[in-house]
Amino acid sequence: MPNYLRSHHCAQLRIDHLNQEISLSGWVHRRRDHGGLIFIDLRDHNGLTQLVFDPDVNSDCHTLAHQLRSEWVITIKGTVIKRAQGMANPNMVTGEIEVQVNKLDILSQAKTPPFSVCEETEDIKEDLRLKYRYLDMRRGKLVKNLQMRHKVMHQVRNYLVDIGFFEVSTPILCKATPEGARDYLVPSRIYPGSFYALPQSPQIFKQLLMIGGMDKYFQICQCFRDEDLRADRQPEFSQIDIEMSFENIDSLFKLTEEMFTTLYENCLDKKLKTPFKHMTHKKCIDDYGTDKPDLRIPMHLCTFNDFAKKSTFSIFLNALEKKCLIKAMKVPGGADISRRMIDQYTEFVSQFGVKGLGWFKMQDDKLQSSIAKFFDDSLQQEIIKHTQMNNGDLLFIIADKENVTNQALDHLRRHIAKERDLIDKSKDAFLWVTDFPLFEYDDNLELQSSHHPFTAPHPDDLDLLDSDPVKVRSQSYDLVLNGYEIASGSQRIHDPEVQQKMFTLLRLTPEEIKHKFGFFVSALSYGTPPHLGIALGFDRMMMIFLDTENIRDVIAFPKTQKASDLMLEAPAKVDGEQLRELKIDIDSEEIL
């Protein structure tokens, strides 16, 4: 076996190393034959170095080098020399030098890869990249992403450890809990018919650590949800999980902001302005139609009900009678939007159930539109004043059920911002959203937790718990970055009676409470400190840091949107013997 230990990495050699005897190991990236000389770009995780095989220097090496093909693994010894006049490559950090090889060993040959591993090749189908994930890594970008992910992870740990937090690992083999999403189950062999569940989050454990007196906990951990996946979701995902006792929301906000400031400085080389903006959930919905607005977009919504009421436009008047919400959004400079484009936007909002998209353009200090005639001059001036429209602006208006209007305008706002390039990408817009409702209605108009059932109600709203629970605000908060919810947390209930009341309001029977949360309600009753926490979606954070919209770009071995691993070919059939040991059968009739 040849000695493949390296003296340097492939991005390390400079003109300073001239005439030094060095050794390198790596992959053949490119080979070029040039008038008797053979040039090899040798690649490792750090970069490239050009090797030159000169028959006059070492004819054995030169002969052997003829065999080399892309992706073969080799180790060489040689001398650092200056590249010939005019041959320096200013785009390579090692571009001034090359290595004249006097010893070559082939460590591994390679079949022709199914796609080029050059970083520049862009149009490779993602399925192929996932199947050959290890080859995709050699293309450079993915490894750089994983290195940055590592760096951020390590910075998070160092920051939290420095301010007194302890990382504690919590179990993966847990118990099914109704946290909203579907659990992954693991059949137990020792207790046939019983199952573990993979954790949707370490929520219960971190609260138990607080009850146990751990004081300040964190963990970077894997969580699991068996949901139908969206583009930015994976069945298993990483979370930065933080919990602390005897602290308040202000100190949690401060800690989080300092953590991001540190990450931005040390990993992204950017400065952040703190404190972050705050906005109540209500104001978010009023101004942006969503609880995770991208504040980099210079457009916002305003209610239009009062103007509609004063108009003679029957569609709006009918909508008002049906208790619809009418809202408008100004597009600065949008008067250049053609009728055809407006039709396309109308089509766009129709996917959210909206039947029509009203609009005004402002030209010559007047509103122009097919419906302008239903708005008299003074009403038009009122609208212009209220929306601060200028000549050349456009106003879109939607009248529909409250959540439909909000959802459609939120999407339209983001759609137009992207299309018209209105987002200032040099900025990062952090926003704390607070005062969420404690409950929301599910599809059957029954109360369900907006966050989770351990969230403390707002102290000012405790009286409403019995009389009008849906009006109760919670002590929960989300952190939004550039329109993505990247973190979520709350002050927890530390009073077992309040916790019991929450479960009752969520219509859990005493048996269900006992079965699902019995041990937890019991734990609360042995002296629980006030505590609160936050969980950050680490994968999504990395997506934003690395400016990608594909969550798979920030994960070493991700799954597809159909939750399969194309490389492993998992999930897969297993031996019947394994299932017999677990005492489970596959319901094959249903499958066929």
Added chain:
Amino acid sequence: MPNYLRSHHCAQLRIDHLNQEISLSGWVHRRRDHGGLIFIDLRDHNGLTQLVFDPDVNSDCHTLAHQLRSEWVITIKGTVIKRAQGMANPNMVTGEIEVQVNKLDILSQAKTPPFSVCEETEDIKEDLRLKYRYLDMRRGKLVKNLQMRHKVMHQVRNYLVDIGFFEVSTPILCKATPEGARDYLVPSRIYPGSFYALPQSPQIFKQLLMIGGMDKYFQICQCFRDEDLRADRQPEFSQIDIEMSFENIDSLFKLTEEMFTTLYENCLDKKLKTPFKHMTHKKCIDDYGTDKPDLRIPMHLCTFNDFAKKSTFSIFLNALEKKCLIKAMKVPGGADISRRMIDQYTEFVSQFGVKGLGWFKMQDDKLQSSIAKFFDDSLQQEIIKHTQMNNGDLLFIIADKENVTNQALDHLRRHIAKERDLIDKSKDAFLWVTDFPLFEYDDNLELQSSHHPFTAPHPDDLDLLDSDPVKVRSQSYDLVLNGYEIASGSQRIHDPEVQQKMFTLLRLTPEEIKHKFGFFVSALSYGTPPHLGIALGFDRMMMIFLDTENIRDVIAFPKTQKASDLMLEAPAKVDGEQLRELKIDIDSEEIL
């Protein structure tokens, strides 16, 4: 809600803080009424501070303090004062001062806990401590263990990051692989009848990262094995997983030794001597009967076959005819061991299948024993010389099948060392065990991997692969600490043909290879660097560092030896609806 933010922790105040106004929050640890004054030991994760409630200073607080019971959570404000003459407690870091309370708020009441949370109480059943894990934590020791675990984990990370390693998370939802132990399975909802498996280790992933060019990888990760548990095993366990390319075994040993040196210095405040000792697998077995000897025990084995051959003792002579192995172990100063005790040791070794335990005591320069007459004087002197016996020593002898003799003497050696207190606990004995056989025979006398099928054969033994595979040594290594195997690793196969040969020798059919490892064999063929790695059993390491023989003492939320979580009551039954979605049935007939 009272303001429960603290100015200090409960182990922080000293005589330097005299007369300062401070605030503390925590648990009522003990309450004593003393001539009108009420004393409370207030506890948090850091320690205790004595509070004093004086009716002359604040009668409201004093009245309220009458209500306080153990484990209630309170927050107080007060003044640091010096304890009265003769009342200082030198055993408490805060023992010189107390806090005269002028404001008291009760944050949580507490039921009487099922056991005392004082650290001193020792005889609490472990089942009860596991059920109320959060209360067990308040007793102090467990939290200290978890804090130390955290500290070691963080030091490991910092050490590896500083020398250029990247931490990469690998998936938990994987594919079943035959790594020797039973997999935990996770039924897939999207692909009914198919299963994910939880990883027994990230072995395949870390090798793929090397193939992908990550160069230096580590991860502190959870691994899973559905095995019947031993005392130092858990169904999920933590592993420090390390892999690197273009390095050799020497550099891996050096790295590992430096990591332990750092850990010992920074976490245990001890110095370690490097390099660690090395021993071949064969010498381990010869000298200690085991591949994980505790070198702190000053006893070793020696073969006795040649002496037995020269004796007239028919039991030994018969044993030799049956190709048995006869080995002896000297117990220094063991001549004081009574016949009754020897009978007990005979009983002890019988559990390993040994039928008899021979012995000699050396007294007056001669061997004394009921079998001494079968060994003539010159043979006795030969034995004395070879075993370096002195007057007062004892020699135990076992004649049985090779592995029975070795196993019994290994256990006897450890048993006697413990009983006779022969272990120097001030030392830590690290040992690299090398040159393991590549294969071993399973119960059906078929070849199986000793380590795992990706371990490279020893380059000197490649010729034996076809002719005599069981003689082939591997390039694997274990790290043994004080008789525990704490790490295991190997140089990996990077040649796809050698890998294919390994699978063939392990009697995998081409179909099985394709189904189970197809993607991996394929990956090897695209240019694989030489690579090697090691995996450290983190839980077991922490057991040794924290000097406990109970692995549950170093895990926040462990499972019992029956793989159940007594606090969560997991595993548990799940809704039929969940199983219907997964299209699996419980084989209830078999269960009943």
